[in-house]
Amino acid sequence: MADIIDEANQEYDQHLTAAIANRAKPLPPSPICLNGNCGEKSVGNTSYCCKECREDHEKELRAKRQRKAA
Numbered sequence: 001m002a003d004i005i006d007e008a009n010q011e012y013d014q015h016l017t018a019a020i021a022n023r024a025k026p027l028p029p030s031p032i033c034l035n036g037n038c039g040e041k042s043v044g045n046t047s048y049c050c051k052e053c054r055e056d057h058e059k060e061l062r063a064k065r066q067r068k069a070a
């Protein structure tokens with residue numbers, strides 16, 4: 001009986017590992033502020049040093065996307 005349980009557990013582990021590997025991983029936050037030439041360290045779990053930098057950079061990204069689309 002124990003063997004069957006071990007096998008089942010092993011199979012379960014393999015499925016779980018494959019499922020995790022297949023899931024698209026989100027990009028880890030950048031340790032350095034992404035806004036222009038800011039160069040400051042990012043705070044917490046973000047890619048920016050401050051709210052203003054995040055807003056600036058997001059505006060820039062939006063503008064770039066619009067330029068590409070045009």
Ligand SMILES: [Zn+2]
Binds near residue numbers: 033034
């Ligand atoms: Zn910054």
